[in-house]
Amino acid sequence: MWRLIAKTLVKGPFTIAAPPPSGDGLAELASRVDSAARARLGRSLVIREVDAGSCNGCELEIHALNNPVYDLERFGIRFAASPRHADVLMVTGPVTKNMAEALKRTYDATPNPKWVVAIGDCAFDGGLFQGGYAVVGGVKEVVPVDLHIRGCPPTPTQMLTGLLALLETVERPQP
Numbered sequence: 001m002w003r004l005i006a007k008t009l010v011k012g013p014f015t016i017a018a019p020p021p022s023g024d025g026l027a028e029l030a031s032r033v034d035s036a037a038r039a040r041l042g043r044s045l046v047i048r049e050v051d052a053g054s055c056n057g058c059e060l061e062i063h064a065l066n067n068p069v070y071d072l073e074r075f076g077i078r079f080a081a082s083p084r085h086a087d088v089l090m091v092t093g094p095v096t097k098n099m100a101e102a103l104k105r106t107y108d109a110t111p112n113p114k115w116v117v118a119i120g121d122c123a124f125d126g127g128l129f130q131g132g133y134a135v136v137g138g139v140k141e142v143v144p145v146d147l148h149i150r151g152c153p154p155t156p157t158q159m160l161t162g163l164l165a166l167l168e169t170v171e172r173p174q175p
Ligand code: SF4
Pocket: 053, 054, 055, 056, 057, 058, 092, 093, 094, 119, 120, 121, 122, 123, 127, 128, 151, 152, 153
């Protein structure tokens, strides 16, 4: 135990330094956040993750956001089980025909103000599965999207920069 404490004191925490917010993300979000949202949310965001048809590669990277290296909760961002407790819907995968209605209902169940963050190339336009018989397309085909974080899958750092851009936009007065 003492050895572990001494090691932690010498080496410091495992957590990586926070990346800067995404410049592209800030630009994409700039016009979509109003002052009511800032007043309500303060410095915290609650996320409901929705897998709309992903291969689960994106989910593996999303799980990594909660590990001791990225430690998402230190920024006041956490995941919730219910859309009724959420500010952000984080959606992965191409939207399959079987999931389109469920995604729409989850969106409708999320209270305003809310944001939709589409994670991965599939969520952008269907990615690898574009044009497939079981696929509707990107998330924007079903619900409005506020922020796209591209990649196949995006890294936890890319997702973190996007979420920090969202948090910063929510916090920051609009120009
Ligand atoms: S973007 Fe890549 S990792 Fe994510 S769901 Fe699509 S194929 Fe899988």
